[in-house]
Structures are given as structure tokens and as C-alpha cells.
Amino acid sequence: xxxxxxxxxxxxxATAAYQVEGAAQEDGxxxxxxxxxxxxxxxxxxxDTGDIAADHYHRSTADxxxxxxxGLGAYRFSVSWPxxxxxxxxxxxxxxxxxxxxxxxxxxxxxxxxxxxxxHWDLPQELETAGGWPARETAYRFxxxxxxxxxxxxxxxxxxxxxxxxxxxxxxxxxxGVHAPGRTDPADALRAAHHLNLAHGLGARALRSVxxxxxxxxxxxxxxxxxxxxxxxxxxxAQRRIDALSTRIFTEPMLNGTYPADLLADxxxxxxxxxxxxxxxxxxxxxxxALGINYYAPTVVSAGTDNGPSRADGHGGxxxxxWPGADRHVAFHQPAxxxxxxxxxxxxxxxxxxxxxxxxEQPGLPLLVTENGAAYDDAPDAGGAVHDPxxxxxxxxxxxxxxxxxxxxxxxxxxxxxxxxxxxxxxYGYSKRFGVMYVDYATQVRTPKSxxxxxxxxxxxxxxx
Numbered sequence: 001x002x003x004x005x006x007x008x009x010x011x012x013x014a015t016a017a018y019q020v021e022g023a024a025q026e027d028g029x030x031x032x033x034x035x036x037x038x039x040x041x042x043x044x045x046x047x048d049t050g051d052i053a054a055d056h057y058h059r060s061t062a063d064x065x066x067x068x069x070x071g072l073g074a075y076r077f078s079v080s081w082p083x084x085x086x087x088x089x090x091x092x093x094x095x096x097x098x099x100x101x102x103x104x105x106x107x108x109x110x111x112x113x114x115x116x117x118x119x120h121w122d123l124p125q126e127l128e129t130a131g132g133w134p135a136r137e138t139a140y141r142f143x144x145x146x147x148x149x150x151x152x153x154x155x156x157x158x159x160x161x162x163x164x165x166x167x168x169x170x171x172x173x174x175x176x177g178v179h180a181p182g183r184t185d186p187a188d189a190l191r192a193a194h195h196l197n198l199a200h201g202l203g204a205r206a207l208r209s210v211x212x213x214x215x216x217x218x219x220x221x222x223x224x225x226x227x228x229x230x231x232x233x234x235x236x237x238a239q240r241r242i243d244a245l246s247t248r249i250f251t252e253p254m255l256n257g258t259y260p261a262d263l264l265a266d267x268x269x270x271x272x273x274x275x276x277x278x279x280x281x282x283x284x285x286x287x288x289x290a291l292g293i294n295y296y297a298p299t300v301v302s303a304g305t306d307n308g309p310s311r312a313d314g315h316g317g318x319x320x321x322x323w324p325g326a327d328r329h330v331a332f333h334q335p336a337x338x339x340x341x342x343x344x345x346x347x348x349x350x351x352x353x354x355x356x357x358x359x360x361e362q363p364g365l366p367l368l369v370t371e372n373g374a375a376y377d378d379a380p381d382a383g384g385a386v387h388d389p390x391x392x393x394x395x396x397x398x399x400x401x402x403x404x405x406x407x408x409x410x411x412x413x414x415x416x417x418x419x420x421x422x423x424x425x426x427x428y429g430y431s432k433r434f435g436v437m438y439v440d441y442a443t444q445v446r447t448p449k450s451x452x453x454x455x456x457x458x459x460x461x462x463x464x465x
Contacts, residue, residue, distance in 0.1 A: 219254065299313070
């Protein structure tokens with residue numbers, strides 16, 4: 001296997017607006033569901049909020065300079081919906097758009113290609129009050145928002161991502177309630193999943209109508225590498241159930257224009273799926289230029305027990321299930337071996353498996369690794385340096401998995417490390433650090449970790465030494 005990545009391979013880093021921007025109440029920005037959720041006592045560890053985060057809103061020029069020092073070819077960021085369209089309806093806020101105009105201009109000035117994600121979980125609170133993602137109208141509001149951003153930035157941004165990890169938006173936000181908006185209705189979670197699919201299709205069409213020819217369109221899915229604990233029929237059925245809920249509920253309608261029959265059967269006691277209207281599958285299925293894959297760890301399952309539903313799925317536990325129709329049929333397991341600070345297992349074979357799966361299932365569709373990374377308990381040493389050999393080992397193993405997939409025939413076009421900066425890690429607040437740049441939240445000083453220097457050399461050489 002060659003240690004060299006393909007010519008033109010796109011090297012990047014990724015962030016999300018609510019996790020890094022801060023400036024939560026500046027320049028006309030209104031509350032998102034994460035502002036309300038994080039300010040609600042008991043929802044986020046330590047009572048942390050994204051009000052300041054990594055202060056990227058005020059430090060974006062310096063942060064882009066850091067990207068240039070790393071030699072990055074691309075930066076994947078998300079737009080804050082309530083910063084650009086404060087109520088989720090009506091005209092765009094030019095003050096909000098101006099921040100992204102400046103950011104994009106800075107990126108292009110350093111030769112860094114922007115990959116703009118329209119939705120990374122920060123729904124305007126006014127739209128949540130009106131029903132949120134379980135309400136069909138939200139999908140149409142998203143399409144209007146996509147059009148506004150596309151019109152404003154389409155002349156300079158050549159790569160667009162509709163949604164990031166709609167599974168989390170639907171099932172952690174409306175099923176288990178461990179993410180914003182914190183609702184816990186399994187039927188609403190399934191409605192939300194469909195309306196996110198619909199939003200993707202409507203948003204993709206809106207973008208195509210305003211973007212120049214040749215713009216790349218993708219979506220970033222946290223498709224799961226689901227493994228049965230044993231080859232028993234019962235454990236294989238558990239694997240099937242979770243694959244349907246974690247992956248095929250999005251990939252099948254987006255790529256093939258249909259929902260899996262087994263998913264509909266598994267969830268029939270919860271909903272009759274009448275919220276899927278005639279014509280919806282054709283809207284959802286819109287041609288993509290690449291499929292974005294976010295990967296962190298595999299998912300190991302077995303048949304459930306009579307002891308009740310398992311919550312050890314790596315997504316924060318809680319009293320309510322993120323797996324409607326499967327909660328009493330499936331148990332989740334932590335495999336042996338090393339783990340990150342999130343408690344997630346370190347196993348790069350899952351990334352190879354996913355890349356090869358979609359190579360088989362969607363021949364001819366290029367792939368992007370739109371997120372991959374790990375949290376560790378990083379801290380500066382006495383001299384102020386931040387050494388993170390565990391992260392280097394994690395990244396090396398997963399880049400080796402990408403190389404193996406390329407050697408096996410996968411058309412992988414790029415890799416985005418998660419994350420550029422330490423940031424607000426959702427319900428974990430500031431207790432988990434994913435960045436290759438250490439952020440001192442008291443001073444907002446950025447310090448490149450040893451993983452940043454290592455990654456920069458990989459980017460420079462295009463190979464794993």
C-alpha cells in the first residue's frame with residue numbers, strides 16, 4: 001500500500017458556528033436552540049454556554065492565518081442560521097452575512113478553499129417555538145435560508161454542505177433529549193428525521209438555482225459502522241436495526257429515493273409515516289457531487305435483554321432512548337482497547353469499512369471524510385507546549401485507513417480533521433478538547449499542539465511518513 005495520498009487530495013480542518021464563534025448577541029444575532037438549551041440549568045456540563053466559545057467571531061482573521069501556517073487547502077465551517085436570518089424567516093441580515101464575507105475573503109486570500117455547511121444544529125429558536133424539525137414547515141424555511149446564503153456567497157464559495165449529522169439533530173434533539181432542543185418524543189424524532197431529509201432536498205435545489213455551474217454539493221452524515229457482537233441471528237438483527245436508524249434512514253432517501261422497508265416495519269408501532277407525502281422522496285433524492293462521512297468510532301451491538309433499554313451508545317446516556325423502535329431490542333457495548341476522553345473506542349477499521357461500503361453501494365460517487373478526530377485531556381506543560389501523542393496516533397491510524405480504502409478502490413477526495421480549535425463540545429461544555437489548536441479559554445490564546453505540527457507535515461508532503 002502506498003503511503004502517498006492521491007494528487008489533488010484536499011486537506012482541511014473543520015469547525016461549527018455555535019462551537020467556536022461566540023458573539024452570541026452581537027450584530028443582530030438572535031437565540032438558537034443551543035443558546036436556550038445551554039442556558040437551561042442541568043442541560044450542559046458545568047453550566048457552560050457558547051456565548052463566547054473560542055471567540056472566532058472576533059479572531060477569524062488570526063485563525064485563518066493559523067490555518068495557512070498549517071498549509072491547509074480547505075476549511076469547513078458552518079453558518080449560524082440565527083446570525084444570518086435571525087427569526088428563521090424573511091430577508092437576510094447583512095451584518096450577519098458580512099462576517100462570513102470577511103471570513104471567505106480571508107480564506108481565499110490565503111489560498112484556502114471554503115467548504116460551507118449551512119446547518120450544524122443551531123436552529124433559530126423562533127422556528128423551534130413554531131414546531132422545530134418535527135414541523136414540515138421548517139424544511140421550507142431551511143430552503144429559503146439556503147437560497148439567501150447561496151446568493152450572498154455563491155460567487156466565492158465553491159463547496160457547499162447542506163446538513164451536518166442530521167441523525168444527531170433528530171434523535172439526540174427530539175428522541176433522547178441530550179442535545180438541543182431537549183425533547184423526548186420518539187415519533188417526533190422520526191418526523192424530524194424526515195423533515196431534515198426534506199430540508200436537504202429542498203435546500204440542495206435552492207442552492208442549485210443560485211450557485212454557478214460547477215459548485216460542489218454534499219451532505220455530512222455520521223453514518224455508523226455497526227457491528228454485531230456475535231454472529232448469532234439475534235445479534236445480527238440488532239445490527240440491522242441500528243444500521244437502519246443510524247445510516248439508512250438518511251442514505252436511502254437521499255441517494256436512492258426511498259425509505260428502507262425494515263425501518264418502516266421496526267417503527268410501525270410508533271408512527272405510520274404519514275408525514276412522508278407524495279413527491280417527498282423525489283425531492284429528497286437530489287444528485288450530490290460527493291458524500292461526506294463523519295467518523296469517530298464503530299458501534300457494537302447485541303440483542304437486548306429483559307433488563308430494559310440500553311443507553312450505553314456513546315451519546316450521553318439519559319433516561320430516554322435515541323433509538324425509536326429499537327430501544328428494547330438492542331444493547332450497546334464498549335469493545336476492549338484504548339478509548340478517547342469521550343469514552344469512544346479507537347478503531348480505524350470502521351472508517352475503512354464505511355468508505356468501502358459506499359464505494360460498493362454508490363459507485364461513481366466521490367467521498368469526503370468531512371470529520372474525523374479525537375478528544376483527549378490536553379494540557380500545557382511547564383513550558384507552555386501541548387503534547388498530544390494519543391491524538392497523533394489516532395489521526396495516523398485513521399489516515400492509514402483512508403489510504404487502505406483508496407488502494408481498495410475508494411474515490412476519497414479529501415479529509416477534514418475535527419477540529420481546528422478546542423471548542424464548546426455540546427452537552428459536555430468545555431470539558432472535552434478535540435482541537436489540534438489548544439485554546440486557553442481565559443485568554444483565548446491559541447497554541448498549536450504537537451498534532452497540529454504533525455498534521456501540517458502530512459499536509460505538506462501528501463504522505464504518511
